[in-house]
Amino acid sequence: MAVGLADPTPRPAWADLRIRALSAVVLAPLVLAAIWLGGVVFLVLLGIVSFGLAYEWAGLCRAGRWRRESLVLGIGAVAVWAVALGWLRSDPLAGRANVIGLALVIWGSDIGAYLAGRLIGGPLLAPRISPGKTWAGAAGGVATAALIAAGAATLLTPTPNLPAALVVGAALSVCGQIGDLAESVAKRRAGVKDSGRLIPGHGGLLDRLDAVMAAVPAATLLSLVLGRGVVLWQ
Numbered sequence: 001m002a003v004g005l006a007d008p009t010p011r012p013a014w015a016d017l018r019i020r021a022l023s024a025v026v027l028a029p030l031v032l033a034a035i036w037l038g039g040v041v042f043l044v045l046l047g048i049v050s051f052g053l054a055y056e057w058a059g060l061c062r063a064g065r066w067r068r069e070s071l072v073l074g075i076g077a078v079a080v081w082a083v084a085l086g087w088l089r090s091d092p093l094a095g096r097a098n099v100i101g102l103a104l105v106i107w108g109s110d111i112g113a114y115l116a117g118r119l120i121g122g123p124l125l126a127p128r129i130s131p132g133k134t135w136a137g138a139a140g141g142v143a144t145a146a147l148i149a150a151g152a153a154t155l156l157t158p159t160p161n162l163p164a165a166l167v168v169g170a171a172l173s174v175c176g177q178i179g180d181l182a183e184s185v186a187k188r189r190a191g192v193k194d195s196g197r198l199i200p201g202h203g204g205l206l207d208r209l210d211a212v213m214a215a216v217p218a219a220t221l222l223s224l225v226l227g228r229g230v231v232l233w234q
Helices: 018-035 040-066 070-087 095-120 135-156 162-190 205-226
Strands: 125-128 130-134
Touching: 018 040, 018 095, 040 070, 040 095, 040 162, 070 095, 070 125, 095 130, 095 162, 095 205, 125 130, 125 135, 130 135, 130 162, 130 205, 135 162, 135 205, 162 205
Parallel strands: none
Antiparallel strands: none
16 A cells, blocks of 8 residues: 655645546546445445455554554444444435435535635644644534535435434534544554545545544434434434
């Protein structure tokens, strides 16, 4: 696995926008199609992605010369994420709506944070952990996720509860951003800029899915509380 050391040279604020957008245009339809189809197609993709996540985490452990317990803990977290996501999608009534809505909410949170952070700037959220993240970006991510959750409730459920959808979307965005910061801590400790170079403009799978890995267990717990067959956004 190829990882690069952090580059101290500042880049223009929008330097990576084009390549990030192109990567999203290619990958997003594939992911959404697999979620929509479910069954074997979704499980195969989930298995491939889980293997890639575990492989990248092992690379971070090697780069940081961490103890074996860190390797086991990280791979265990990947396993929990995979089981939770598989269980969430397996609901015959609400699985498709829940996972598609979750993907849209987290993607929206990432995009909203990116745009708000670049356009507004301002105080840094956690300068010692991730010097590129701002409070404005975090707020933009939460707001965008909440609005997308409300949109998902309107489109995917016959009787949407918009206030509840706004709260759920905002909460999942916060979980996702915590996951993003946690991965930033791991990369800083390992002395690398990205977890890998698989996805142009995004780095590795961990770089792209850190927020999803934190949001999926939260969404699964919410689904357990609400019960099977209940859409998280209604």
